[in-house]
Amino acid sequence: xxxxxxxxxxxxxxxxxxxxxxxxxxxxxxxxxxxxxxxxxxxxxxxxxxxxxxxxxxxxxxxxxxxxxxxxxxxxxxxxxxxxxxxxxxxxxxxxxxxxxxxxxxxxxxxxxxxxxxxxxxxxxxxxxxxxxxxxxxxxxxxxxxxxxxxxxxxxxxxx
Amino acid sequence: xxxxxxxxxxxxxxxxxxxxxxxxxxxxxxxxxxxxxxxxxxxxxxxxxxxxxxxxxxxxxxxxxxxxxxxxxxxxxxxxxxxxxxxxxxxxxxxxxxxxxxxxxxxxxxxxxxxxxxxxxxxxxxxxxxxxxxxxxxxxxxxxxxxxxxxxxxxxxxxx
Numbered sequence: 001x002x003x004x005x006x007x008x009x010x011x012x013x014x015x016x017x018x019x020x021x022x023x024x025x026x027x028x029x030x031x032x033x034x035x036x037x038x039x040x041x042x043x044x045x046x047x048x049x050x051x052x053x054x055x056x057x058x059x060x061x062x063x064x065x066x067x068x069x070x071x072x073x074x075x076x077x078x079x080x081x082x083x084x085x086x087x088x089x090x091x092x093x094x095x096x097x098x099x100x101x102x103x104x105x106x107x108x109x110x111x112x113x114x115x116x117x118x119x120x121x122x123x124x125x126x127x128x129x130x131x132x133x134x135x136x137x138x139x140x141x142x143x144x145x146x147x148x149x150x151x152x153x154x155x156x157x158x159x160x
Numbered sequence: 161x162x163x164x165x166x167x168x169x170x171x172x173x174x175x176x177x178x179x180x181x182x183x184x185x186x187x188x189x190x191x192x193x194x195x196x197x198x199x200x201x202x203x204x205x206x207x208x209x210x211x212x213x214x215x216x217x218x219x220x221x222x223x224x225x226x227x228x229x230x231x232x233x234x235x236x237x238x239x240x241x242x243x244x245x246x247x248x249x250x251x252x253x254x255x256x257x258x259x260x261x262x263x264x265x266x267x268x269x270x271x272x273x274x275x276x277x278x279x280x281x282x283x284x285x286x287x288x289x290x291x292x293x294x295x296x297x298x299x300x301x302x303x304x305x306x307x308x309x310x311x312x313x314x315x316x317x318x319x320x
Contacts, residue, residue, distance in 0.1 A: 010257070055215065055239060056247075078238065078256055079215060087216075091251050091258035096238055097170070098251035098266035098289040106258035129258040 024157040041148035058094035105133035172286040184317040201308035218254035265293035
């Protein structure tokens, strides 16, 4: 997965350069206590997170709406390239078990972290089964949501 | 995946000891020209196979019925532990892209190959999303089909 070729018809891509070194971005993405502080754009929150950082391991989060309703998500980690690439999917659960995706469509996320000066070139790709899933994810606010979450990640890690 | 804990409510397991060394069983499972000779119990046949042996790589086969109808299947390789463990799934396609499974339900297959004297302890596990998928796969003849295919693999590799 070092080179991932984006399919513009099916994938959504968020690309940013941020002022935080790659190792802190990696730590923010792979440490449950940190995920809970940045993963969900306010006023939503992430109230639980469990990560077993290996292929086949769980990537579980529970999001809470401003009204207090909770939405658990269980996913499966596929690739762990320490410090540079994390891939996980909602199409499988822990132990690579197929699962019916919550939220209507499954997607696979590729998070690429590359050095850029003292900061990080950050690329997040959401990979969908078909154009309608891509469109739904886009309309749900993929770019705004993942962008706002990244800003929270940067704010959190800058003070560490 | 060195230790995979079977869930008897959701998984199907075929376990056999065969009179072929582990390296030949591995080669039979990972070489398209060989797959085409043993993968499908006769009178069905496998008329095409493409394997990109790495996590995220394709595991594609096309089966042909005795009547000549062709059934292409595209899957994604998840784990390659050279000579001992192969994991792939029909819940994702090449590049980890989620896909709607052909045949009604997705499953993940774990193939474990362990030395047993001069032969091989062979374990194949099919992992399903829920009990109904397990039941469907069982009723489709998982044990008979995978067992007959394994016998073809053994016959093929014994003469090599």
